[in-house]
Amino acid sequence: MSPGLTRIAAAFLAFMLGAWTTTAASQTLSFSTVVLDAGHGGKDGGSVWNGLIEKKLCLDVAKRVEAGLKARGLKTVMTRRTDTFVELSQRARLANRVPSSIFVSIHFNGSRKTIISGGEVYYRSSRGRTLASAISRSIQSRVTGGARGIFHGNYKVLRDTRMPAVLVECGYLSNKREAARCATPAHRQKLADAIVSGILAVRAR
Structure with missing residues (x-):
């Protein structure tokens, strides 16, 4: 040459x-702490379908995610640890006080179109989109039922938080087959493991 x-x-x-x-x-993304927000709680039960109450599943998965993150050396903050009602604005204020953090809100979905199934991840900012993409890919590859993709969302906890933030809908309780899966601890552990994997995938070393 x-x-x-x-x-x-x-x-x-x-x-x-x-x-x-x-x-x-x-x-x-550079962060040392993950703020985990178990959706609903207390007087707000969230979606109720097929004998399942969303608020209970949210807290269960959030605690499983916390355990997984701590096992890998990350710090965590929970917006609620018990069946208590926490205002959305209070959740965001708590998160904004945590330095070097990301925010992950955990929910389950419901729809009158009971055929719909699969996880969804919502974001609002470009950094949130990075996190949402990683979590969605992880759910798609690791969890039965997969993921429907990522979507721009204008939820208050995404608007009012200043760090990279996502809202994860872990599945549709209105779909009987998916509800049956979500009712099992094994499936909820797979969801938690997928969320942990997605978080770790975008963490700057």
């Missing part, structure tokens, strides 16, 4: 490497 072509090839390789590095960096 001539010296001119060698220089061109080297420049092209450097450009591609730089582009890859920039893309990789844009897909990572």
